[in-house]
Amino acid sequence: MISTSITTATCPSNGAFTVNATAGTGATYQITSGPVGFPTGAQSSSTFEALLPGTYTVKVACSDDPNVFTTTTVVVPTSYVQVAASSVAADVCVGAGAGGVINTTITAGSASPYSYAYWVGDPAENDQNLTYQVQNTTSLTDAHAVPAFGNYNVRVKDACGVFITREVTVTRDIPENLCVTSARPRRDGMTCAELLTSIKLELTFSSLFSALPYGKSIDVEFYENTGTCASPVQGALIKTETYDNTSPFYPTVIVPNFINLLIVTKTPCGDVCTYCYDYGTSYQAVSINFSIQPRGCPASPSDPIPYSINISGGVNYVLPVTFTIKNSLGIDIAGSPYVATTEADLWHEFPNLPPDTYTVDGTDACGAPLSATLNSGTGTPVPLALGSIGGYAGCTTIEGRTTMSVYISGEMANYGNAVATIVAGPNLVGVAGVNRAWGVWEWPNAIPGATYTIEVNNLCGQTEQVTVTLPLSVQTLDQHTTATAEQLCGGTGNIVIAATNNGYGTFSFDVKNSANVTVGTGTVPGITISNLPPDTYTVNSHMIGCGPYDYSSQVEILPAGQGPVITKKIGIICEDANGDLTSTGNALLAFTGAKPLKFEYRLTSGTDADYVTLTGDSDGTETISGLTPYTSYTIRVTDNCGNSTVTQVTIGKLDPVKVENTLQPCAGSSYALSVPDMVDATYTWTKDGVTVSNQRSISFNPYQASDDGTYVCTINILGGCVTRVTTVQLSSTHCNQPLPVTLVSFEAAIVENKAVLTWKTTNEKDFSHFEIERGSTATSFSPIGHVDGNAGGRYSFVDKETLSDNQYYRLKMVDNDGTYAYSRIRSLNFNRNSSGVYPNPASDFLMVNARLSKTMKSVELVSANGSTVYKTTNVPASGINVSKFAQGIYLIKIKSRDGSEHIQKVFIAR
Known part of the structure; x- marks a missing residue:
């Protein structure tokens, strides 16, 4: 038993x-x-x-x-549960200094008591080298103060001696230099009695309050300045205001009037900055906006141009506001004196005034004065002409473009109400400019360097045109949000966001996890969100005031134990200027993981002992050069936590690159035109021959009919190793219909003194035919042939006529609905190639025409069975020795440096 x-x-x-x-x-x-x-x-x-x-x-x-x-x-049996814990930074920057508190909480485990160790350095540090600051406690939480910002390791060990390690980033979460940058006095909304002792200040800060962490605030203290701004003396504290991430960007505060102030901003990080407000030089006067412009049509063309005086709001007044408007003889105009009792009354027009000089005098309800002098034109029409042109980021919504501001001088009836429309240009055709008054109109998303024709219509039956060229030097929009993940050991990570916006409007972003919970907000120049759990996070950028419009991107934090993630990889053989393959192979990869990352590679046919370490300190993007074409390599990336990922890449010819879009844009809706995201690549987009962007993607917010046209993207990889070009025709009249045919390649060669055109396509849905066009110049073309689409993707056409020494060719690609797009232009020089090689037949030596030889890149002699019997890049002065070749017909192929090719039959006789 x-x-x-x-x-x-x-x-x-x-x-x-x-x-x-x-x-x-x-x-x-x-x-x-x-x-x-x-x-x-x-x-x-x-x-x-x-x-x-x-x-x-x-x-x-x-x-x-x-x-x-x-x-x-x-x-x-067992009752043991392995210890698990989470560590977060808290109380960062509470008080002066640059430290904080790391709070560690046991989330699972059965073997108490627990010990806690904190250190800076290698997360895999030997346990015997650590000092456990907290030992043998049954508490499931521990708080540890750290003296400075940086990355810290936290190790929790249970009573069984089992430990886990977590990495925690302690970093600043209060924007640096958060300070009052201006204090503008405002009278509106106050009574006359209040203004005797108080004034309302509208504050502007250097950063949005939305960038403040939840639960944190800043204090703004208002002190009397008994000195001056040049020599300030801090007096008594008047009041303290507290602001957090729910506060308005332009908060207002009531302070004593007629005294100088020192406005001191204090943050939990110990930052202190001071702004000096001088009531004596501050703008407290009543400001009402008056303007005089030609408005209205004269009864007959011989009559003087009529003018209108307009009021368009104002600031720093207490209603009602009363004023008079007199002409140069001191006589009140019709409607004067005028009393504005509501805000709506301060938007008013005094029409049909003759040319003259007018004066405005008045007061607000508290007796504050206002005055203005308004000079009209002569009343005689003056032809319109370009006064000035410039550009600024403004409310442009496409990065790399500008808001074009054009001042058109001259005198025209009803000029203040005139409509200025672009009637010719690479984009914006049919778009009316925003009338900024005084002959100034603006158009967002104009292209620097482009030429536009603007038609001004005064709505009185008169139009005039002005042609302008926008300088290349104008300011363009630089607006993007770049998010990267910093992977930490233990399954957490930081998201670093760099934000840029030099345009107008209010720019901000938020970061949300996969459950759509906001984990952080910010604005320019960006923030770092620390110690986030594994997840996929979406960064949503918002533009208000310009738009509004949004755009987003994603970034991933990996779970504990997961190796680095390969985000991009490509194996390419470099090509020369003619697209011919060279002997240089490269592998380009991008990857994420806990940095620094170790990067190794070997031949796939080898063993682990053959790994070559390219770097042990990679930042997440690597290029391996000098690889063998058409060979497979194995890549291993190891992160700082000892996790690795293995992948393979084969070195080969890069396939044609196509746009990622599949449908046509719709006018009035957002649209992004993009090509694949490739490692170490630059992108150049042109529209109708004008550069419009150097980004991988062009965002239209929203797309307009004037954006229709032919877009060409040139992708340059590894500094010119490989270049790919893709073309797409956008047409908003075909909203959400499939994009037209994609032209992969188009080549031209001279064969037996005839032009041979070959091309390849993809995506021939709803495609009709090709029209082949020829010209003696690169700007004037006529149709010479027609080829139906066959969905096969490969085409050819032979032009037997030689009309000039230089001939140019292009394809017109026509869809079933009649929409079309043009290919790139190819040229052939028949004069240079006309005499080709001689003598023909040849028995000893074959000579290459001297003019052809000057631009030659290579010569190849091919037998009747298709095998190459001779190839060189440098023909001897004595010619090609053909005496050793068998009698028969051969093809000689001569490639030129400009990409053209001469192919000719030759007979070798014996």
């Missing part, structure tokens, strides 16, 4: 059991099966200790005869 007494494992390997058997003196006890690592030897003791949880088989042998034995099964 056998029984057992079992001790549950409370640690990974401290289980035990005792066998109770009447086996007599000298019996032996032996475990014959169990979890990996069980003790295998026979023993006289019936107790087994330091066991892993699991099922064991025990043999009890007789002392007199070992062949006499019995067995029993024992199950050692």
Whole structure:
């Protein structure tokens, strides 16, 4: 009869059991099966200790005869739960200094008490080298103060000696230099009695309050300045205002009037900055906006141009506002004096005034004065002409473009109400400019360097045109949000966001996890969000005031134990200027993981012993040069936490690059035109021959009909190693219909003094035909042929006519609905190639025409069976020795440096 007494494992390997058997003196006890690592030897003791949880088989042998034995099964249970913990930085920048508190919380575990160690350095540091600042505590939380910003390691060890390590970033979460940058006095909304003692200040800060972390605030203290701004003397504290991320960007505060102030901003990080407000030089006067412009049509063309005086709001007034408007004779105009009792009254027009000089005088309800002098034109029309042109980022929504501001001088009836429309240009055709008054109109998303024709219509039956060229030097929009993940050991990470916006409007972004919960907000220049758990995060950028419009991107933080992630990879063979493959191969990769990253590679046919370390300190993008074409390589990337990822890349010819879009844009909706994101690549987009962007993607917010046209993207990889060009025709009249045919290649060659055109396509949905066009110049073309689409993707056409020394060719690609797009232009020089090679037939030497030889890149002689029998890049002065070749017909192929090719039949005689 056998029984057992079992001790549950409370640690990974401290289980035990005792066998109770009447086996007599000298019996032996032996475990014959169990979890990996069980003790295998026979023993006289019936107790087994330091066991892993699991099922064991025990043999009890007789002392007199070992062949006499019995067995029993024992199950050692466990109550052990491995320790797990989370660590977050808190109370960052509370008080002066650059430190904070790391709060660690046990989230799972069964073996208390726990010990906690904190250090800076290698997360894999040997445990015996660490000092546990907190030991043997049953508390499930621990708070540890750190003196400075940076990355810290937290190790939690349970009573069983099992530990886990987490990395925590302690960094500033209050924007630096958050300060009052201006304080503007405002009278509106106050009573006359209040203004005798108080004024309302509208404050502007250097950063949006939305950039403040949740639960954190800043204090703004207002002190009397008994000195001046040049020599300030801080007096008594007047009041303190507190602002957090829910506060308006332009908060207002009531302060004493007629005294100088020192406005001191204080943050929890100990930042202190001071702004000086001088009431004596501050703008407190009433400001009402008056203008005079030609408005209205004269009764007859011979009559003087009529003018209007317009009021368009204002600031710093207390209603009602009363004023008079007099002409140069001191006589009130019709409607004067005028009393504005509501805000709406301050938007008013005094029409049909003759040319003159007018004066405005008045006061607001508190007696504050206002005045203005308004000079009209002469009343005689003056032809319109370009006064000035410039550009600024403004409300442009496409990066790399500008808001074009054009001042058109001259005098025209109803000029203040005139409509200025672009009637010719690379984009914006049909778009009316925003009338900024005084002959100034603006158009967002204009292209620097482009020429536009503007038609001004005064709505009185008169139009005039002005042609302008926008300088290349104008300011263009630089607006993007770049998010990168900094992977930390232990399954957390930081998201670093760099934001740029030099345009108008209010720019901000938020970061949300996959559950759509906001984890951070910010604005220019960006923020770092620390210690986020594994997830996919979306960065949403918002533009208000310009638009509004949004755009977004994603970034991923990896879970603990997961190796680096390969985000991009490509293996390419470099090409020369003619697209011919060279002997240079490259592998380009991008990857994410806990940095620094170790990057190794080897031939796939090799072994792990063959790995070559390219770098042990990679930032996440690497290029391996000097690789063998058409060969496979294995890449291994290892992160700072000891996790690795293996991938393979084959070096080959890069396929044609196509746009990622599949549908046509819709006018009035957002649209992004993009090509694949490639490692170490630059992108140049042109529209109708004018450069419009150097980004991978062009964002239209929204797309306009004037954006229709032919877009060409030139992709340059690895500084010219490979170049790919893709063309797409956008047409908003075909909203959400499939994009037209994509032209992959288009080549031209001279064969037997005839032009041979070859091309390849993809995406021929709803495609009709090609029209082949020829010209003697690169600007004037006529149709010479027609080829139907066959969905096969490969085409050719032979032009037997030679009309001039230089001939130019292009394809017109026509869809079933009549829309079309043009290919790139190819040229051939027939004069240079006309005499080709001589003599023909040849028996000893074959000579290349001298003019052709000057631009030659290579010569190849091909036999009738298609094999190359001779190839060179430098023909000897004596010619090509053909005496060793068999008699017969051969093809000679001469490639020129400009990409053209001469192919001619030659006969070698014996």
